Amino acid sequence: DIVMTQSPDSLAVSLGERATINCRSSQSVLYSSNNKNYLGWYQQKPGQPPKLLIYWASTRGSGVPDRFTGSGSGTDFTLTISSLQPEDVAVYYCQQYYGTPRTFGQGTKLEIK
């Protein structure tokens, strides 16, 4: 199984500041035949289901604000929130869909400092 490891486990950032969450996979999730990274990012607010933020490592989902940016390739990925807003308080998960079983990172809890 591909193990997904996120860092940090929790993060406190001031409003308007940048937040950075990292995700590392135990093996590459880059599919060479199409040069796509099989990696997504999700946001989960308390009491709500997850919401897809980023797919193919860097493509924003429908309606996702452009302050959310996904980057990285191979085994190392980053989710960056450029200017933290109050509504961004949530737990963020990365997920690989390169292999089966699909696996998620343990989650990163983002709070306001």
Added chain:
Amino acid sequence: EVQLVESGGGLVQPGGSLRLSCAASGFTFSNSWMSWVRQAPGQGLEWVANINQDESDKYYADSVKGRFTVSRDNAKISLYLQMNSLRAEDTAVYYCARGHYALDVWGQGTTVTVSS
């Protein structure tokens, strides 16, 4: 509006069975891979199973293989998860979601509690 609505959760004794349903609307269900993901209380997300459009491909997490069965009825626009031999560690909110790769539509979830 694209929507997924789960139902069928509840309290069940260890060793018991439960069947979850997920009703889809607002998109062409028969064209979509579908998935089940669960979340134990206070824990992270765990992928459970997925199924392709015509049920010819089904995949399961090792933790549920041989006990859970995913199925669908495209005529009824519904996804199912038959859960047998339930264990305490199966206690979770169960979400259905659209997708084979990234999961772009999620239901609100249904809660399954396995306890005596």
